[in-house]
Amino acid sequence: MSANMDMITAQGLGHRYKTAEGSEVQALQNVNLKVPRGQFVVIIGRNGSGKSTLAKHLNALLQPTEGRVLVNGIDTKDGERIWEVRQTAGMVFQNPDNQLVATTVEEDVAFGPENLGIPPADIRSRVRQSLLAVGMAEYAKHAPHLLSGGQKQRVAIAGILAMKPKCIILDEPTAMLDPSGREEVLQTVKKLNREGITVIHITHHMDEAVEADRVIVMDDGKVILDGSPRQVFRQVDKLKAVGLNVPQITELAQQLRNAGVEIADDILTIDEMVASLCPSS
Amino acid sequence: MSIIVENVSYTYMPGTTFAVSALDNVSLTIQDGEFVGIIGPTGSGKSTLVQHLNGLLRPTSGRVIVDGIDLSAKRVDLKKVRRHVGVIFQYPEHQLFEETVYKDIAFGPKNLGVSDDEIERRVYEAIAQVGLGKEILGRSPFELSGGQMRRVAIAGVLAMKPTTLVLDEPAAGLDPQGRDEILSHVRDLHQQGNLTVILVSHSMEDVARLVSRVIVMDKGRIFLEGTPREVFRKKDDLKRIGLDVPQVVQLVQKLKDKGIDIRTDVLTIDEAKSEILRILRRSTQ
Numbered sequence: 001m002s003a004n005m006d007m008i009t010a011q012g013l014g015h016r017y018k019t020a021e022g023s024e025v026q027a028l029q030n031v032n033l034k035v036p037r038g039q040f041v042v043i044i045g046r047n048g049s050g051k052s053t054l055a056k057h058l059n060a061l062l063q064p065t066e067g068r069v070l071v072n073g074i075d076t077k078d079g080e081r082i083w084e085v086r087q088t089a090g091m092v093f094q095n096p097d098n099q100l101v102a103t104t105v106e107e108d109v110a111f112g113p114e115n116l117g118i119p120p121a122d123i124r125s126r127v128r129q130s131l132l133a134v135g136m137a138e139y140a141k142h143a144p145h146l147l148s149g150g151q152k153q154r155v156a157i158a159g160i161l162a163m164k165p166k167c168i169i170l171d172e173p174t175a176m177l178d179p180s181g182r183e184e185v186l187q188t189v190k191k192l193n194r195e196g197i198t199v200i201h202i203t204h205h206m207d208e209a210v211e212a213d214r215v216i217v218m219d220d221g222k223v224i225l226d227g228s229p230r231q232v233f234r235q236v237d238k239l240k241a242v243g244l245n246v247p248q249i250t251e252l253a254q255q256l257r258n259a260g261v262e263i264a265d266d267i268l269t270i271d272e273m274v275a276s277l278c279p280s281s
Numbered sequence: 282m283s284i285i286v287e288n289v290s291y292t293y294m295p296g297t298t299f300a301v302s303a304l305d306n307v308s309l310t311i312q313d314g315e316f317v318g319i320i321g322p323t324g325s326g327k328s329t330l331v332q333h334l335n336g337l338l339r340p341t342s343g344r345v346i347v348d349g350i351d352l353s354a355k356r357v358d359l360k361k362v363r364r365h366v367g368v369i370f371q372y373p374e375h376q377l378f379e380e381t382v383y384k385d386i387a388f389g390p391k392n393l394g395v396s397d398d399e400i401e402r403r404v405y406e407a408i409a410q411v412g413l414g415k416e417i418l419g420r421s422p423f424e425l426s427g428g429q430m431r432r433v434a435i436a437g438v439l440a441m442k443p444t445t446l447v448l449d450e451p452a453a454g455l456d457p458q459g460r461d462e463i464l465s466h467v468r469d470l471h472q473q474g475n476l477t478v479i480l481v482s483h484s485m486e487d488v489a490r491l492v493s494r495v496i497v498m499d500k501g502r503i504f505l506e507g508t509p510r511e512v513f514r515k516k517d518d519l520k521r522i523g524l525d526v527p528q529v530v531q532l533v534q535k536l537k538d539k540g541i542d543i544r545t546d547v548l549t550i551d552e553a554k555s556e557i558l559r560i561l562r563r564s565t566q
Contacts, residue, residue, distance in 0.1 A: 021424070046456040047427050094454070148323050175454040176371075178323045178483045180523030204456050207528070243458030248486060248528040248550060255554050261561060270528060274535045277557065 007072055007167050007198040008035040008058055008089070014066030015053055015221075027053040029221040030067070035200065037166070040193045042209040042229075043202045045218035046243035051202045054218065055171050058200065059089040072166055087116065089167040090160030094175050096152030100144040105136065105155050108144055112163045123162075130161040133195075134188050150181025154188055167198040174203060182208070206233070207247045210268045217244065230266040249273050284311040284334060284366075284445065284477075289343035290501075291329055303329040305501040306343070311445075311479065316471045318488035318509075319481045321498030322523040327481050330498065331447050334479070335359075335366040348444075364393060367443030371450045373434035374427065382408070382425075382433050383418040389441040400440075407436035410474065412466050428459035432466070439470070445477040446470065452487065460484075464491065486527045489513055489548040497524070510546040529553040 015028040028050050035041055045051045056062040057069050060076040069076045072088045090112075093099055102108040109127045118126070131137040134154040139147065144155055153173050160168055170189065174182040186208060193199045201208070209215045215232040217225035219242040225232050233239070233246045236254050245251070253267040267273050291304040304326045311317055321327045332338040333345050336352045336359040345352040347362050370376075379385040386404045395403070408415055411432040417425070422433055431451070438446070448467060452460040464487055471478045482488050488495060488509065495512040497505040499522040505512050513519070513526045516534060525531075529550055536543050536557075543560055547553045 019424075046458060150323075172454070178523070179485070179525045180322055204454070204460075206457070243456055245457035249532065252529060252532070252550050252553055252557075255550065256557060259554065259558055261558070270532050270535060273532055274539065277536065277561075278539050278541065 005036060006034045006070075007037045007039070008033065008200070009070040010034075010054075010057070010067065011069075012067030013054075013057060013064050013069060015050075015057065015062060016065045027221050028057070028064075031221075031223055033216070033223065033226075035198060037198055038193070038196055040190070040199045040211075040213045041201070041216060042212040042214070043200065043216045043218060044204070044206065044209060044244055049218040049242070050221040051218050052171050053221075055091065055169050055200065055202055058167075058169050059091050060085045061091070083116075087163050088165055089169055090163055090165040092153065092156050092160060092168065092170045092173050094172040096149055096156055096176070097145070099156045099159075100152060103143060104140070105131070105142050105144055105147075106140040108155060109158045109162050112159055116163065126162045126164070127158075130158040131155075133161055133192065134158045135184075148181060149177045150184035153177065153181070153185045157185075157188060157192075161192070165197065167200065168192065169200045169202075171202045172204065173201075174205060174208065206245050209233075210247055217242070219243075229268055233268060234266045283313055283348070285344075285346040286310070286330070286333065287344045287346065289330075289333060289340040289345060291326075291333070291338060292341045295341060303501055304333075304340075307501070307503055308343075309496060309503065309506070311477060313444075314475060314477055315494060316468075316478045316492045317480070318492035318495045319479065319498060320483070320485065320488055320495060320524060321504070325498040325504075325522075326501040327498050328449060329501075331368060331449060331479065331481060334445075334447055335363045335368050337368070360393075364441055365443055366445045366447060367438035367441055368447040369435055369438050369449065369451060371453055372431075373438075373451075374422075374430035377422040377430060377434055377437075380421060381419055382422050385422050385433060386418075386437045386440050389437055393441065403440040403442070404436075407439040408433075410439050410466065410470060411436045412462065428455050428462065431455070431459075431463065435463075435466075443476070445479065447479045447481075449481045450483065451480070452482070452484065460487070467491070485513070485525050489527045489530070497522075509548050513548065514546055 010031050010033040013028055013031040016024060016026050018024055043051050060082050063077060071085045074081050074085050076085050100108050106127050109130055110123050113123045113126050131140055134157050136154050174185055189199055210229050212229055215229050216223055233250045236246050239246055249270055250268055253263055256263050263276050286307055286309045289304055289307045293301045293303055319327050339353055350362055377385050383404055386407055387400050390400045390403050413432055422430055452463050468491060470476050495509050496503055513530050516526045519526055529547055533543050533545050533547050537545050544556050547556055
């Protein structure tokens with residue numbers, strides 16, 4: 001194992017499995033990926049493209065059938081260090097109701113560190129810090145099932161933070177949330193990223209990818225595009241061909257270009273569009 | 282067939298310390314053939330409201346009248362009402378349970394006592410209405426993709442031949458293509474199938490381009506109501522209750538703020554495009 005600067009390395013990663021009917025599925029095929037420390041990566045792709053399968057390899061919930069995955073330099077196949085991998089790269093899932101187990105918010109957040117055998121006094125301070133970090137400290141004594149969707153997801157994130165991870169993997173954490181719930185979760189994740197945590201965020205909402213450092217597009221178990229949001233969303237036709245979309249503003253910019261308007265082909269936000277339509281101001 | 286909601290209030294666990302008021306004096310009328318969108322933040326009462334439309338919940342006070350039948354009356358034939366008003370809840374694919382797609386779609390009409398010939402006719406019709414091929418009918422629903430499973434679940438409701446279809450977040454969790462497919466089938470059902478459609482959604486973009494009337498709920502009350510143009514013009518009001526307006530609406534409003542003489546009631550990418558082209562051409566003349 002080489003000491004490297006990357007948080008995640010996937011080398012020739014493949015994953016094959018047999019369905020109940022006996023047919024073989026190649027869910028991932030020769031995925032090569034390096035995610036540097038502190039990066040904010042968004043993964044998009046249609047249903048069945050392999051996004052979630054990839055995510056589950058990044059904290060050893062699944063094992064490669066070909067190639068290998070290193071998390072902070074640790075091979076996920078190293079059975080002795082599997083808990084180290086899961087503590088380094090924590091995972092948040094789509095449905096908040098399936099992730100919260102305790103009767104109060106603080107007990108829920110304490111669940112992970114308790115399982116790690118952390119001393120009680122230390123757990124209390126971790127729970128407090130984690131709830132502060134996601135803006136849920138005032139809800140410490142509340143029952144998780146009475147919270148809103150966005151609040152539940154923030155508690156789920158706090159539960160991961162209490163394990164002091166270096167990386168957080170979020171598998172469609174906003175799919176079941178309303179616009180303000182989505183915004184709460186995204187702001188929380190962005191803040192954690194600014195504080196140095198590597199973030200891998202899987203989503204179907206193209207507009208959530210706009211502010212990422214990097215967008216990875218998956219299709220049919222392979223990485224088909226990998227670049228900055230500007231580089232990726234410029235390829236409107238390619239994205240549409242794999243069942244994806246671009247943010248509404250990017251789509252509008254492309255249609256204006258097709259109608260002969262001289263406007264950049266990599267516009268991602270409303271403010272960029274305003275600036276390019278009113279250059280004087 | 283009209284749906285009349287008259288001064289409806291609903292309290293969960295009334296008379297206990299856990300009592301929560303979910304609907305507070307809501308009144309609305311939905312006319313035959315309308316396509317209505319219901320939006321609102323989580324906990325605003327949207328789901329509680331739609332559960333009143335086929336008698337799954339009964340109002341704590343007030344009345345719900347579907348096609349002349351008062352659902353709060355003592356002896357009411359709810360089975361008849363549910364045949365008219367089909368409700369598709371979030372993640373309906375979790376309710377699939379039969380061995381084959383055919384049996385799953387046939388389940389509803391079978392319970393209604395429909396003849397086998399008629400069931401078969403309905404199953405074939407329903408599967409086509411959701412854009413799936415009939416070769417799928419012999420397969421297990423659990424082998425299908427998420428988007429296909431959801432369409433099978435919708436077909437199961439269509440096979441009951443409802444006159445009103447209520448869909449709670451039908452596109453949640455689907456990829457963009459899956460979203461577009463489901464929603465374009467819903468639009469076809471409204472236009473060609475003469476169905477009244479009530480769509481509950483978190484996507485302002487979808488509501489803006491699909492429905493003819495928007496009802497905005499907040500804290501158990503109707504907060505705003507009108508055509509999408511009227512409603513999405515009120516960006517600040519919507520923001521205040523945690524909702525957004527479509528990106529193109531935000532764009533034209535910002536352009537307007539810059540002093541550009543642009544219409545601010547656009548709803549779709551196409552409308553924004555023609556409006557921007559109009560002002561650009563005018564400024565070059």
